[in-house]
Amino acid sequence: MGDKEITVEINGLADQANGSAVVRYGDTMVLTTAVMAKKEKPDMGFFPLMVDYEEKYYAAGKIKGPRYIKRETRPSDEAVCNARQIDRSIRPLFDDRLKNEVQTIATVLSWDAQNEPDIISLFGISTALVVSDIPWQGPTASVRVGYINGNYVLNPTYEQREANEIDVVFAGVERDGEILANMIEGSFNEIREEVILGAFAFAKPHIKQLLDFQNKIAGACGKPKAKLPDNTNEKLERELRDFIGSDLKNALYQPEKSARGQAMEAVKSKLEEYAAESYADDAEKLKLAKKFYEKEIDRVLHETVMETGKRPDGRTPEQLRALSAKVGVIPRAHGSGLFQRGETKALSVATLGAPGDQQLLDGMEITGKKRFLHHYNFPPYSCGEVRFLRAPGRREIGHGMLAEKTLLPLIPSVEDFPYTIRVASEIVSSNGSTSMAALSAASLALMDAGVPIKSHATGISMGMIVKDKKNYKILTDIQGPEDHHGDMDFKVAGTRNGVNAVQMDVKIDGITEEMMAKVLEQARIARGQLLDTLEKALPQPRPELSPYAPRIIIIKISPEKIREVIGPGGKIINEIIEQTGVLIDIEEDGTIFITAEKPEAGQKAAEWIQNITREIKVGETFQGKVKRIMNFGAFVEILPGQEGMIHISKLSDHRVNKVEDVVQIGDMVSVQVIEIDGQGRINLSLKNGEK
Numbered sequence: 221m222g223d224k225e226i227t228v229e230i231n232g233l234a235d236q237a238n239g240s241a242v243v244r245y246g247d248t249m250v251l252t253t254a255v256m257a258k259k260e261k262p263d264m265g266f267f268p269l270m271v272d273y274e275e276k277y278y279a280a281g282k283i284k285g286p287r288y289i290k291r292e293t294r295p296s297d298e299a300v301c302n303a304r305q306i307d308r309s310i311r312p313l314f315d316d317r318l319k320n321e322v323q324t325i326a327t328v329l330s331w332d333a334q335n336e337p338d339i340i341s342l343f344g345i346s347t348a349l350v351v352s353d354i355p356w357q358g359p360t361a362s363v364r365v366g367y368i369n370g371n372y373v374l375n376p377t378y379e380q381r382e383a384n385e386i387d388v389v390f391a392g393v394e395r396d397g398e399i400l401a402n403m404i405e406g407s408f409n410e411i412r413e414e415v416i417l418g419a420f421a422f423a424k425p426h427i428k429q430l431l432d433f434q435n436k437i438a439g440a441c442g443k444p445k446a447k448l449p450d451n452t453n454e455k456l457e458r459e460l461r462d463f464i465g466s467d468l469k470n471a472l473y474q475p476e477k478s479a480r481g482q483a484m485e486a487v488k489s490k491l492e493e494y495a496a497e498s499y500a501d502d503a504e505k506l507k508l509a510k511k512f513y514e515k516e517i518d519r520v521l522h523e524t525v526m527e528t529g530k531r532p533d534g535r536t537p538e539q540l541r542a543l544s545a546k547v548g549v550i551p552r553a554h555g556s557g558l559f560q561r562g563e564t565k566a567l568s569v570a571t572l573g574a575p576g577d578q579q580l581l582d583g584m585e586i587t588g589k590k591r592f593l594h595h596y597n598f599p600p601y602s603c604g605e606v607r608f609l610r611a612p613g614r615r616e617i618g619h620g621m622l623a624e625k626t627l628l629p630l631i632p633s634v635e636d637f638p639y640t641i642r643v644a645s646e647i648v649s650s651n652g653s654t655s656m657a658a659l660s661a662a663s664l665a666l667m668d669a670g671v672p673i674k675s676h677a678t679g680i681s682m683g684m685i686v687k688d689k690k691n692y693k694i695l696t697d698i699q700g701p702e703d704h705h706g707d708m709d710f711k712v713a714g715t716r717n718g719v720n721a722v723q724m725d726v727k728i729d730g731i732t733e734e735m736m737a738k739v740l741e742q743a744r745i746a747r748g749q750l751l752d753t754l755e756k757a758l759p760q761p762r763p764e765l766s767p768y769a770p771r772i773i774i775i776k777i778s779p780e781k782i783r784e785v786i787g788p789g790g791k792i793i794n795e796i797i798e799q800t801g802v803l804i805d806i807e808e809d810g811t812i813f814i815t816a817e818k819p820e821a822g823q824k825a826a827e828w829i830q831n832i833t834r835e836i837k838v839g840e841t842f843q844g845k846v847k848r849i850m851n852f853g854a855f856v857e858i859l860p861g862q863e864g865m866i867h868i869s870k871l872s873d874h875r876v877n878k879v880e881d882v883v884q885i886g887d888m889v890s891v892q893v894i895e896i897d898g899q900g901r902i903n904l905s906l907k908n909g910e911k
Contacts (some may be wrong), residue, residue, distance in 0.1 A: 221245075221363075221374070221375070221426060221429060221430065222374040222375060222426070224245060224246060224335070224375075225245075226243065226244070226245045226340065226343070226430075226433075227243070227244045228241050228242070228243050228244075228344070228347060228433075228437060229241065229242040230347075230351055230437060230441050231351070231441075233251055234251065234253045237253040237254060237255050237348070237352075238254055238255050238256050238348075238352035238353055238354050238443075239253070239254045239347075239348035239349055239350070239351045239352025239353075239354065239443070240252065240253045240254070240348050241344045241345075241347040241348045241351070242329075242344070243340040243341075243343055243344035243347070244330075244340075245335045245339070245340045245375075246332050246334055246335040247330055247331075247332035247334075247335075248328075248330060248331050248332050248334070248335040248336070248337050248340065249279075249328075249329045249330040250326050250327065250328050250329060250337050250340050250341050250344050251326070251327045251329055251344075252324070252325070252326045252327075252341060252344030252345045252347070252348045253324065253325050253327075253345075253348055254322065254323075254324045254345060254348040254349045254352050254354055255322070255323050255324075256320050256321070256322050256352070256353075256354045256446075257320045257321040257322070258320070259320065260319040260320055261319055261320065261321050262319075263319065263510070263511065265514070267311065267314050267316065267318065267322075268319075268320075268321040268322065269307065269310075269311055269314065269321075269322050269323075269324075270321070270322070270323040270324070271303050271304075271306050271307040271310070271323075271324050271325075271345075272303055272323070272324070272325045272326070273295070273299050273300075273302040273303035273306065273325075273326045273328075273338075273341060274292075274295075274299070274325060274326065274327040274328065275292065275295065275296060275298075275299045275328055275583060275584035275585070276292060276327065276328055276329065276584065277292060277584055279328045279329055279330050279331040279584055280331045280333070280584050280585070282584070284582055284583075284584075296581075296583040296584075296586070297617050297621060298583060298585060298586055299583075300614050300617045300618065301405075301617070301618055301621055302326075302337075302338040302341065303326075303614065304614055304618045305338060305342070305362075305389065305391075305403065305405050306324070306326065306338075306341060306342045306345055308391075308403045308725035309342055309346075309360050309362065309391040309402060309403040310324070310342075310345060310346065310349065310356075310358065310360060311725075312402060312725070312726055312727050312728065312729070313356055313357040313358050313360060313393070313402075313729075314355070314356060314357070315355055315356075315357065315448055317448040317449060317451055318355055318448060322354060324345045324348065324349070326341035326342075326344060326345055328341075328584065331584060331585065333378065334377045334378060334379075335375065335377065336364065336375075336378070336585070338364075338389070339362055339363060339364055339375060339389065342360070342361065342362045342391060343361050343362070343430055343434075346358050346359045346360050346361060346434060347359070347434050347437060350434050350435075350437065350438045350442060351437060351438055351441055351442045351443065352442075352443055353443040353444060353445055353446050354445070354446065355445050355446055355447075355448050356445075357729075358393070358434075359393070359430075359431050359434035359435065359438070360391050360392065360393050360402060360403075360431075361391065361392065361427050361430035361431050361434065362389050362390060362391035362392070362403070362427070363375060363389070363390060363423050363426045363427055363430070364376065364387070364388070364389050365386065365388050365389075365390065365419040365420075365422055365423050366380060366381060366384040366385075366386060366387060367384060367385040367386040367411075367415060367419065368380060368383050368384060368385065369383075372418065372419060372422040374422075374426055385408070385409060385411060385415075386406065386407075386408045386411055386415060386416070386419060387406060387407050387408070388404065388405070388406030388407075388408070388416065388419055388722070389403075389404070389405045389406065390403075390404055390419070390420055390423040390427065391403035391404075391427075392423070392424065392427040392431075392730060393431070393729055393730050394428060394431050395729050395730070398732065399424040399427050399428055399431075400729055400730025400731055400732060401420060401724065401730050401731055401732075401733075401736060402725075402726050402729060402730035402731075403724060403725055403726075404420075404710075404722055404723065404724035405722070405723055405724075406419075406721065406722045406723075407625040407626075407628075407720065407721050408629075408714075408718070408719050408720055408721065408722075409629040409718075409720065410629065410714060410715055410717040410718035410719070410720060411718045411719050411720075412718050412719075413718075413719060413737075413740040413741065413744060416719060416722065416736075416740065417733060417736060417737055417740070420733055420736060421733060424733075451507075451508055451511075453505070453508050456505055456508055456509065456512075457512060457515075457516075460491065460494075460495070460509060460512050460516075461516065463491070463494055464487060464490070464491055464516075467487045467490070468484070468487050468516055468517065468520055469520050469524065470483070471483035471484040471486070471487045472484060472517060472520060472521065472532050472701060473524070473530070473532050473534075474532065474533075475532075475533040475534055476563075477563050477651045477699075477700065478604075480532065480701075484517075487513075488513050491509070491512070491513055492509075492510070495509035495510070514705075517701070517705050518705045521685065521701060521702070521705045521706070522685050522686075522687070522705075525537075525685040525693050525695070526685060526687055526691065526693060529693065531695065531702065532699075532701050532702070533562070533699065535697075537693050537694060537695050537696065538694075538696050538742060538745070538746075539696065539697075540561070540680075540696060540697045540746055540749055540750070541561050541562030541563075541564075541697055541699070542560075542561070542562060543560070543561055543749070543750065543753040544559075544560045544753070545557065545558070545559050545560070545660070545664055545753050545754055545756070545757035545758075546558045546664075546757060547664050547665075547667070547668040547757055547758045548668055549567070550567075550569055552768050553569045553570070553571070553665075553669075553766070553768075554569075554570055554571050554572045554669045554765070554766045554768060554769040555569070555570035555572075555665045555666060555667070555668035555669025555670065555671070555762075555766065556568065556569045556570065556664075556665050556668055557660075557661045557662070557663070557664025557665040557666075557667075557668055557757075557758075558661060558664075559657050559660040559661040559664060559754075560649075560657075561653065561657055561660075561697065562651055562652075562697075562699060563649055563650075563651035563699075564647075564649060564650055564651045564652060564653060564654055564657045564699070565647070565648045565649040565657070566645050566646070566647055566648070566654060566657035566658045566660065566661040567645070567646045567648050567661060568643050568644065568645040568646070568658065568661035568662040568664065568665040569643065569644050569646075569665055570641065570642070570643045570662075570665040570666050570668065570669040570671065571641075571642045571643075571644075571669075572639040572640070572641060572669060572671075572765070572769045572770060573639060573640040573641075573642065573770070573815070574639075574640060574770065574772070574803040574805060574813065574815035575591070575634070575638055575639075575640060575772075575805040575813045575815070576640075576803060576805040576813075576815075577640040577642075578590060578591045578640050579593060591634065591639075591640045591641065592624065592627070592628060592631045592640075592641045592642075593624065593640075593641070593642045593643070594620050594621075594623045594624035594627060594642075594643045594644075594645065594658075594662055595612075595616075595620050595642070595643070595644045595645065596612075596616050596617075596619040596620035596623065596645050596647070596654075596655065596658050597612070597616060597644065597645065597646050597647065598615070598616055598619075598647045598650070598654065599646065599647070599648075601648075602647045602648055602649055602650040602654075603650045603651075619654070619655035619658065620645070620658075622655055622659070622711065622713070622721055622723055623645065623655065623658050623659040623662055623679075623713070625720065625721045626659055626677050626679060626713040626714065626720040626721040627643075627659070627662060627663065627666070627673070627677055627720075629674075629720055630673040630674045630675065630677055630715070630720075631671070631673060632671070632672050632673065636672065637671065637672060638772050638774060638813055639671075639770075639772060641666070641669075641671060643662045643665055643666065645658035645661055645662055651699050651700050652681070652698055652699035652700045652702070652703050653680070653681035653697060653698060653699065653703070655679075655681070655711060656678070656679040656680055656681050656711060656713065659677060659678060659679045659713055660678045660679070660750060660754060663676045663677045663678060663754060664676075664754060664757060664758060666761070667758050667760065667761045667762065668758060668762060669761075669762070669765070669766060669769065670761055670762040670763070670764060670765040670766065670769070671761060672761050673761060674715075675715045675716065675717070676715065676751055676754040676755060677713065677714060677715050677720060678713065678714075678747060678750040678751055678754060679711055679712060679713025679714070679721070679747070679750075680696060680697055680711070680712060680713075680743050680746040680747055680750065681697065681698050681703070681709055681710070681711050682694060682695065682696060682698070682708070682709075682710040682711070682712060682739050682742065682743050682746075683695035683698035683702045683703065683706040683707070683708055683709060683710070684706060684707045684708035684710070684731070684735070684739070685702075685706055685707060686707045686708075686728055689732055689735075692707075692735065694735075694738055694739055694742050696742055696743070696746045697746065706727070707726060707727050707728045708724065708725075708726045708727070708728070708731065708739075709724070709725055709726075710722070710723075710724040710739050710743070711723045711724070712739070712740060712743035712744075712747070713747075714747060715751070716747075716748065716751055719740075770803075770815045770816060770817050771815070771816055771819050771822050772813055772814065772815050772816075772822075773813075773814040773816070773822045773823070773825075773826045774811065774812070774813055774814075775811075775812040775814065775826060775829055775830065776810055776811055776812075777810045777812060777829070777833040778810055778833070779808065779809060779810040781810070781832075781833040782806055782808075782810060784832055784833060784861055785806065785812070785829055785832055785833060785861075786806070787861065792832065792860070792861050793806075796825050796828050796829065797825075799824075799828075800816070800821045800822075800824050800825040800828070801816070801817070801818075801821050802814050802815060802816040802821055802822055802825045803815040803816075804825065804829075812829060814826055814829070828860050831859040831860050831862075832859065832860050832861045832862065834859060834862075836858070836859070836862065836864075836893055836896065836902060837893065838893050838894065838895060838896060839892070839893060840892070840893050841890060841891065841892045841893075841907060842858035842859070842890075842891055842892075842893075843888060843889075843890055843891075844856035844857055844858040844864070844888070844889060844890075844891050844904075845857050845886065845887070845888055845889075846883050846884065846885050846886060846887045846888075846889060847863060847885070848885070849879050849880060849883070849884075849885055850879070851868075851879065852867065852868055852879075853865050853866050853867040853868050853870075853871075853879060854866045854871070854879050854883050856889060856891055856904060858891060858893075858902070858904070862902070863902070864891065864893065864901075864902030864903060864904040865901070865902070865903060865904060866883075866889075866891060866903075866904045866905060866906055867903065870894070870903075870904065870905035870906060871883065871906050872906065882906070883906075889906060890906070890907040891904040891905065891906060891907055892904065892905050892907045
């Protein structure tokens with residue numbers, strides 16, 4: 221593939237799995253497995269698929285973790301996003317008749333620091349499914365596309381990605397001789413839509429190559445697929461459809477979410493009661509009747525949108541819901557923004573911290589520091605539910621990362637704005653497209669906090685109702701039913717200048733390049749309308765930080781002076797922190813960041829450090845404190861951490877028998893620098909015998 225070889229070994233390690241493959245690309249190697257439970261699981265309303273992506277420290281030759289725990293613990297955010305990427309690619313290709321749990325696992329065995337494991341992980345899991353007996357409508361495969369100096373690059377290395385203008389992964393399937401995109405994940409820097417389309421066109425032949433390779437493997441060693449039950453009963457469906465008549469359509473087409481929910485629940489209860497009475501003696505019919513409700517919602521939504529263009533809340537396909545935006549809604553926050561689109565509301569709060577507040581990254585692939593963080597929270601009250609509050613799940617992590625990737629190119633450099641920046645987005649009311657609402661609110665919060673971002677960023681979730689590749693409706697700003705029962709969720713985020721991030725998943729086989737072009741254009745128009753709303757609320761970053769935000773003072777010193785600021789065992793720096801209450805971060809190049817809640821405390825600490833690192837010159841005079849007395853002279857602290865010595869002969873213009881006859885420990889004396897010797901020792905004289 222390209223100028224590198226990809227190799228696959230089938231069922232070489234995990235012999236007990238339904239299917240497995242070891243994939244190698246360069247020296248990056250991943251074990252992928254697919255296992256199907258032997259018994260069906262009761263209908264859960266969704267396909268019981270588990271996708272895990274396992275980073276192993278040994279793959280990179282590392283022993284990581286805190287001192288007392290060296291085993292890998294919870295997955296990194298990067299691993300979570302990789303698992304979601306695989307899940308979104310393979311899930312649409314499972315038949316909804318399959319009720320057995322399926323688990324796929326990608327375990328990174330070796331990582332060469334050149335080739336990223338996520339691409340071959342999806343390839344390997346697809347291959348494991350293809351050769352297994354698990355019913356599945358694959359294969360699928362993905363490639364990463366870069367864009368360097370006007371040229372597209374296939375699966376760029378980590379080094380090449382440093383110069384990348386785009387970083388996008390396309391997963392695809394082949395249908396009727398055409399490659400369709402069934403998953404997209406990309407981050408950019410205000411790139412034009414046509415560059416993204418060009419990247420997909422570039423990716424298609426490479427995706428086909430990988431699909432052909434999998435089909436060849438399946439032909440050589442694939443197992444016969446398990447048979448699925450034929451659970452269609454058109455007569456039964458007609459009977460149930462006649463019974464509910466137009467009730468379901470009337471319930472679905474309600475503008476208010478709560479009213480819609482109540483009306484649909486009433487129809488569902490009515491249908492269940494009818495089925496329980498009519499098919500009490502026929503378990504199979506009763507089982508099919510329970511599934512009919514969700515299937516019929518799909519049919520009604522598709523049929524109505526395709527025929528009339530009317531959506532459940534009465535909007536046209538291109539129409540946004542009502543928009544509003546506010547800033548400064550939290551009194552003590554450093555910055556806050558509230559964004560509303562229809563019944564979806566996101567409240568974002570920006571907090572500024574010291575450079576030392578950066579998140580430390582210490583994973584299999586990524587090590588370093590992270591100074592901008594966006595966290596997305598989805599509490600149960602946002603959709604009127606009751607459930608336990610637990611740690612953020614994959615969805616929360618993925619949505620948070622999507623907004624973070626969008627905003628990151630707009631964040632000022634550490635030289636221009638040395639703060640650590642955290643934005644927390646709380647979804648306080650949900651009716652679809654909450655991730656893009658969180659992005660809009662986060663943009664407002666950053667500007668309200670005075671973070672000098674380049675411009676506002678926002679995004680929109682685009683949906684689609686598909687009859688076939690030539691007959692479909694693209695929906696702008698999808699809400700609940702259109703997300704759950706529609707065929708696509710394509711999030712496009714960016715600024716007026718271009719796209720910063722995209723994320724797409726589908727419930728159909730995939731979309732064509734032509735479809736993608738129309739989606740991106742319709743999203744561009746909607747993005748402009750959203751930006752109008754944000755700019756009306758706050759057109760540019762506030763010129764001043766909140767009075768509750770800390771202030772950072774930056775000092776540059778010679779790296780050789782760092783040890784003088786720190787002092788033996790940290791004595792000096794700890795004394796400064798204790799006396800002033802500031803936070804101090806020191807970089808190896810001599811840059812010192814002083815973070816203070818009160819400006820006067822920061823100034824005091826800055827002066828203290830400047831005095832410690834100040835270059836003293838002969839002839840200068842100081843008011844110093846006598847710290848020690850020896851029989852040959854007195855040592856005087858003239859600056860914090862810097863002492864000079866007054867020889868006994870320099871204490872007076874006449875002979876002095878004992879140092880104590882002139883000065884005592886603790887005396888404040890006026891001294892003059894008379895010499896700095898070759899070892900940097902400072903010699904003083906008592907100025908005119910003054911105390």
